[in-house]
Structure formats: structure tokens, C-alpha cells
Amino acid sequence: DTAVSQTPKYLVTQMGNDKSIKCEQNLGHDTMYWYKQDSKKFLKIMFSYNNKELIINETVPNRFSPKSPDKAHLNLHINSLELGDSAVYFCASSQRRGGETQYFGPGTRLLVL
Amino acid sequence: DAKTTQPNSMESNEEEPVHLPCNHSTISGTDYIHWYRQLPSQGPEYVIHGLTSNVNNRMASLAIAEDRKSSTLILHRATLRDAAVYYCILGNSGGSNYKLTFGKGTLLTVNP
Numbered sequence: 001d002t003a004v005s006q007t008p009k010y011l012v013t014q015m016g017n018d019k020s021i022k023c024e025q026n027l028g029h030d031t032m033y034w035y036k037q038d039s040k041k042f043l044k045i046m047f048s049y050n051n052k053e054l055i056i057n058e059t060v061p062n063r064f065s066p067k068s069p070d071k072a073h074l075n076l077h078i079n080s081l082e083l084g085d086s087a088v089y090f091c092a093s094s095q096r097r098g099g100e101t102q103y104f105g106p107g108t109r110l111l112v113l
Numbered sequence: 114d115a116k117t118t119q120p121n122s123m124e125s126n127e128e129e130p131v132h133l134p135c136n137h138s139t140i141s142g143t144d145y146i147h148w149y150r151q152l153p154s155q156g157p158e159y160v161i162h163g164l165t166s167n168v169n170n171r172m173a174s175l176a177i178a179e180d181r182k183s184s185t186l187i188l189h190r191a192t193l194r195d196a197a198v199y200y201c202i203l204g205n206s207g208g209s210n211y212k213l214t215f216g217k218g219t220l221l222t223v224n225p
Contacts, residue, residue: 004156033212041198043157043215056212090156102213104156 003027004105006091012111013081021076021108023091031055032074033092033102034066043090049074050097081112117201122220125191133186133219135201140181145204147213148175148186150197157200157215160186196223 004025013019025032033056034046048056049068063079078085091105118136125131137146148160161168161175163184168175174187188195198218204211 042217043151043200045212045214048212092156097211101159101162102157104158107154107156 002106004091004093004103006089006105006108008108009106010109010111012113014113015081015083017081018077018079019081019110020078021089021091021110023074023076023105025072025091025093025103025105027093027095027103028072029093029095029103030071031094031097032068032071033094034074034076035090035092035104037088037090037107039087047074047076055097078110083112086110086112117203117216119199119201119216119219121217122222124222124224125188126224127193128190131188131191131195131221131223133188133199133201133221134183135185136183137201137203138182140203146175146177146181146184147202147204148173149200149202149213149215150195151200151218152194152197160199191221191223193223193225196221 007022011019031050033048035043036046037043046058046060047066051071052068065077068074088107088109090107092102094102145162145164147162149157150160151157161170161173163175163177176185198220200215200218202213
């Protein structure tokens with residue numbers, strides 16, 4: 001069983017559309033994260049949730065809205081997609097808030113045309 | 114956030130040891146040293162972490178300088194599967210808003 005899974009793996013869409021990426025972890029962890037890796041391969045944190053509570057919210061456009069229905073799931077909804085949103089989005093989880101060992105999903109490759 | 118400095122790239126031969134250096138001269142007393150790696154087209158993967166003493170696990174060893182201003186990740190016998198970008202990251206374990214801040218990392222190439 002995959003510890004941290006993401007769907008979809010690939011997402012190709014037009015500018016202006018709204019899309020969602022889903023993440024699930026079966027590790028029983030309390031904390032989940034969203035990272036963005038751009039074309040230059042820099043990996044930056046976007047959000048973090050601990051037991052469904054938002055604890056890290058980096059400088060991210062309001063078009064990005066994370067939602068955590070329960071501590072095993074953290075979804076990312078993106079409104080009005082722009083070309084610059086094209087990137088690989090990684091979900092991760094850690095056992096606790098402030099846990100340094102994070103387990104990453106396989107990534108969702110988003111291409112905005 | 115305390116910063117780390119790593120070489121952009123390194124090359125090794127299969128089945129030889131690899132020493133990946135990391136400088137962190139501004140490390141604070143409570144900062145842990147973490148290493149992650151990212152294989153091509155995959156998410157980052159935890160490798161090892163330590164505070165002051167050298168650490169060993171099934172994947173690698175971490176050698177930490179006595180003054181903690183530098184560290185070295187040691188892969189004892191490189192395999193082709195070890196070709197990846199290796200990230201050295203500092204973090205304060207247990208901080209409630211702890212986050213991993215990835216730098217550019219070191220691209221390791223393993224030659225057969």
C-alpha cells in the first residue's frame with residue numbers, strides 16, 4: 001500500500017479553469033503538507049495542516065485553497081489557473097506537528113496551457 | 114532560516130563510497146541536520162538526520178563535524194539507484210511551525 005498517495009498524477013488544463021488535487025496518507029500521521037516544485041526544481045512549502053487545522057500558510061495566492069476533511073486527507077483546490085501555476089505539487093505527511101521526518105507522495109504534474 | 118551550502122553536482126562510480134558535503138556555518142545549537150534525496154520524477158525521500166553525534170542507518174551514515182558547522186552524508190557503496198538530488202536541510206525538531214526549507218541540493222551522478 002502506498003503511504004502517501006496523490007491524484008491525479010498528471011493534470012493538463014486551460015488557463016482560467018478550476019482544478020483540485022487530492023492527497024491521502026495511510027500512516028496515521030497528524031500533519032500534512034503541500035509543496036510546489038517549479039521548473040527550476042526549487043521545492044517550496046505552501047501549506048501545512050495538523051489535525052485539520054491550518055498551521056503553516058506561506059505567501060501563496062488566494063486562488064489556492066487547501067481543505068482537510070479529516071487528518072488523513074489534504075486536498076488542494078486551485079481557482080482561475082494561470083500559466084505560472086504549472087509545476088509539480090507534492091503532498092507530504094509527518095507523524096506530528098513539527099515532525100522532521102516527512103513522507104512525500106509521488107507528485108502531481110500540473111500543466112496549464 | 115539557517116542556510117546550507119552544497120556543491121551543485123558530484124559524480125561517483127558504482128560500488129564506491131560517496132561523501133556528500135554540506136556547510137552550515139550559521140547552525141544554531143538546537144538545529145538538527147537533515148538529509149533528503151529526490152530520485153528522478155519522484156517525491157523527496159528521507160535519508161537520515163542528526164544533531165551532534167554521527168548517525169548510521171540502513172541507507173547512509175551522517176558524519177557531523179565537532180563544531181557542527183559542516184556535515185557529510187556517506188553512501189558506503191553507491192548504486193545506480195542512488196543517482197538523485199541530495200538535500201541538506203537544517204531544522205529545529207519539535208518546533209510547532211517547523212518546516213523543511215529545501216535548497217538547490219547536490220545532483221549525484223553514479224557511473225556504472
